Amino acid sequence: MSATLHAAPFVEFFGGSDKVALLNVPGRQHAVQVYYTPSPEPDFLDAATVAVLQLHVSRPPGDVLLFLPGQEDIDGLQRILEEKQELLAKKRQETPEQQVFEKTAGGAPVYGLLASHAWPCFGKVDGILIRPIYAALPFDQQELVFEPTPPGFRKIVLATNIAETSITIPGIRYVIDTGFMKLKLCNPATGVEMLRTVETSQASASQRAGRAGREAPGEVFRLYVESEFHKMPAQTPPEILRCEMASVYMDLKALGIKKVIDFPLVDRPPREALEKAAHFLCRIGALDRSDVLTDLGRKLAMMPVHPLYAYCLLTSFEFECTAEILSIVAMLSAESQFFVTSKKQREKSVATPKVLQHEDGDHLSLLSAYTQWKKHQNPKAFARENSLNHQALEKAATIRGQLKDLVQQAWGASQISSCGGPKNWVVVRRCLLKGFFTQTARRDDVNQNSYQTLLSRQVAKLHPSSVLHRRQPPPACVVYSELVTTTKSYLRVVTEVDPAWLPELCPQFFGAALTASG
Template identity: 45%
Template sequence: MANTEHEKPRPKKQRRSGELRENDAAAAERRRRIDAERRQLPAWAARDKLLALLQQHRTLVLVGETGSGKTTQIPQFLLAAKFGKSSGSKGAVPDDGADEGAAAGPGPGSARTAATAPAAGGHRAYGGGQCIAVTQPRRVAAMTVARRVAEEMGTKIGQQVGYAIRFEDVTSPATRIKYMTDGLLLREALVDPLLSRYRVVVIDEAHERTVHTDVLLGLIKGVQARRGDDFRLVVMSATLDAARFVDYFPGAVAALVRGRQFPVQVLYTARPEDNYLDAAINATLQVHGEEPEGDVLVFLTGQDEIDSAERLLKDRLSSLPAAARMAGVVGAAAELPGEEAAEGGGGGVEGGGGGPAAAEAAAAVGGRPRELLVLPIYAALPPEQQMKVFEPAPPGTRKAILATNIAETSITIPGVRYVIDTGHVKARDYNAKLGLESLAVVPVSQAQARQRSGRAGREGPGKAYRLYTEADFSQLAATTPPEITRCNLASVVLQLKAMGIDDVLGFDFMDPPPRTAILRSLELLFALGALDNSGKLTEEVGLRLSRLPVDPMFGRVLLAAAELGCGVEALAVVAMVSADNVFHTPRQKEAEWRAARLKFLSREGDHLTLLNVFRGFMELPKESHKARTGWCSDNFINIRALRKAEDIYTQLVRFMGHPCPPGLGLPLATCGDETTPLRRALTAGLFPHAARLQPDGSYRVIATGRQVFLHPSSVLLERKPDCLVFNELMHTTRTYARDATAIEARWLPELAPAFFAAKASAATAGVSAAGAAR
């Protein structure tokens, strides 16, 4: 994430007595200003109403539009109303429901709780839970919002208000409001299935429907049934889909808090565009030529597309005479959306939104910039290049930001007044029947289009140009299907099993995933030895895998590595594959990055190549930021991805090596430069993804018989070993196997006997055999 890189630790305040009064005066003034700002927020006006609703209902669904202040204010209201309080003091809601859960007898999860909760003896006393948890889908949001709220409350971060994200826990026993990622709360639920330390859980940005949010919603529904009246749930969503949540939670009530978004004028094209990339470039040039100042944000689908759009735009700009660049001349070839429809007017505050006329009036202030700065932004872009989009455009210039959907929710770019929406997005999908992920450009949903348009109205009235017709818009899906219905569920199913939820197929999901996806995951977990014949979690493998914060197949690699004496290497490899792609491969510099990669290349495969990169990075002086960034940029390595791999590595080392429990207490030996133990460990976890070479140069997945191709990024592309294991299948133009390592076929029946045993001879002969063993 772009912002993360620039989070600086706050400078320690040196308070000498002479400065004290001045500082205090400044601080008091600051508090006064913050307080005044708070009172202006729409959420403030709704305070009493919301608290009253929450006295009477166990679930409050709060639709808070952008700018309502819900994320910062609601938790403070809850705290002030004693929903989060120091132990002992009586809250606004009586505590006498505290024993209901226990009285209701053991529900799902109690058996596992007894086995894993720190305090042995079954139920922990959740009556003591007095904290307010507020979940966010993203780490940066959890961090920054917590800091803001701590400031508003005049406390130090980590005291009354804190946050917890992976690798970082800034909370203390005094913490009453805890901002955290949804994934982290899910992890906590693993050892504390009743969420006993929380009096209230607030699920923010619920409309995003991340996998973690959806699983949490399901778990909390069960928690509510068992904890009774001492527990409250607040679901906060930015869109008007409250009914879905209200229907799902018994007795839930909904409330709406208006936002403070400026009006955005939405324009559609009169006719469908046959090339949205060309259309986007034309539209950008025309906005630049005709509209008053304000930056342009263009939504495209991926890195390649952004790179070529950048080139095309720059070419068009440089071919224009300097005088024409600033005038409307460039619009000749463009046909900007003509039909208009005001949208989001309801989101406007004072005076009910303004509409197109107000937009024109406000936007007309200031002159038309001369120069257009073209800036790309996507997650894989090196941090220093990412930062450029946050710098204000110099006087007389305008920024055109070419973005992926990173700019939809993850980052907010100041200065944007114009949005160009191509109406497309690259989206991941999962075909459970084939065990296949795919990545394809698809039309956006209406909700997504609205989210994009809204980005034009953060700082003033704006305009959104949709490069499709209004009729096309009306045909779009209302919302994007929740991620849980289109992803691999191995981890989710394992977590549920670990929480004692044995009937995963019967779990009360808000939107149930396809049955085949759950069945697939159960089969995989069984093959890995995480589940026994009756579908119960096994102590030896399943329980351990559920504790490891990595994909179950990689977790299995780690357990095998501990036995095979290559724990250190396997941890590094698993950390690397768990992080994002570390290789930066700009198309224009192909020769350079290929040359740079040579020094890490292992002829045994991609996993060992990644190990070499990791080792190279770890050899650098850790304290020298300069050495590290220099090394990364010289080698076309994404430093953000590598730092993350390093964090994961550290976390895994601590966890694997730490005595059990809470760690796994496994030995971490090194195999040095010997690769066989590591490749065998990889085989022991990735065997469902073993494939044999075919005469035509393609591969056949042994477990399924499916034909796949080695991904062009693989170091094995030329060598084409007879047998390999790979991380994942991805369907783009063809079905590709990514991240592969050469193995010996005879290891398969040896390392995964239950999977390959019966058909061992057939498997080694390259015949698709083990499919039946599933």
């Protein structure tokens, strides 16, 4: 049962329409009028700006939901619209015949789809309230989109596809759809994750349009020509075809599936992705060479986290720093934005407040932030004073508690050891290296701002949000949590390690030649 599920593959999987009955229960939906632009738009941000302004001055009261690909686009458009507040105030003083917006500096046109159906509404709608919403936004700021719009104002909600199905915002009468979304893809051959801005699917566009008709008749303004809609893919690719498969592979092995590659999944992942997952699990000792789950693999499968994080947790017993690794793994597994950056911090590419930064890297900065927040008498006040996301830290604390219980119950750990505090965190770095040995990178000898991963030979730079990004010279060797590709390839969540530790801690993978400094 789902509002957005593409039912056809399930019908076919369970025997076809001759054997399976599909019951479609349509949801309540008011009439929605859809408009397209008369010609393609060269810049969707510029087009979205003009569309918001024209809609505001030409339509009756009602809130606007604008779909954008990602956080950067939302932050950029929010700044532009805030600067346009003065322009709106001036336009309000003009006569209805004068209330027409000229072309902007970027060349975006005046939309015929709005102008031809316009009537002056400045007597009813005064100003605008801009409310962003995206997954990384702190919870208290996300809640602002649900607050009632004050009389005489129009709420402009700038959202990613989180507002397609995850939430319903009351008061929305107008939807502006740029036709783009961010999609995380994993290269099945290399395992590198890519965050790409791609066209939405027809199903996604229809879901966005439906937001305008939840409470009353609405209007949808698509910032692309109608022919482009018919060229879009019918459905967004399911996540199992786009994600890294190590967790799925190990879970299926733990369930007793002997040959995962032949398992009849509804949507079959690429063969390369399954082979890559098996190779990774073999490297960390979770599978033997006969593709059989080992005793180590069975232990790792007990943990509801990525196998690499579970492997690092198991390694922490050897280094007697399980308490610290539990905190780091919980922070990494929460997949939340812990550090709330200001505009000034973003301009300087600084994501972590200085008081919480650890000179050795991001894993220890996360550990430092969590430890200080947890020990403080008033954690909420501490989070506010240090630009921390209190709700995200609470989520990490819940995950940590669950992992700690599992470590004690499933793995039989009688006590959770600690290395004794920040003065001994070199032990934590050594544990991270041995636990994340598959995710190590060495600084390039020629281009000192680039790194090459030691096992997969991928070239990448340190992510600008890393506390090590501005270190000169950059660290000779690092461990990282993610290798992602946007416009460039970046190592995210990075911590410095000593190259001499490589052959000492992982002699089966790293020879003595790697100990020479970069």
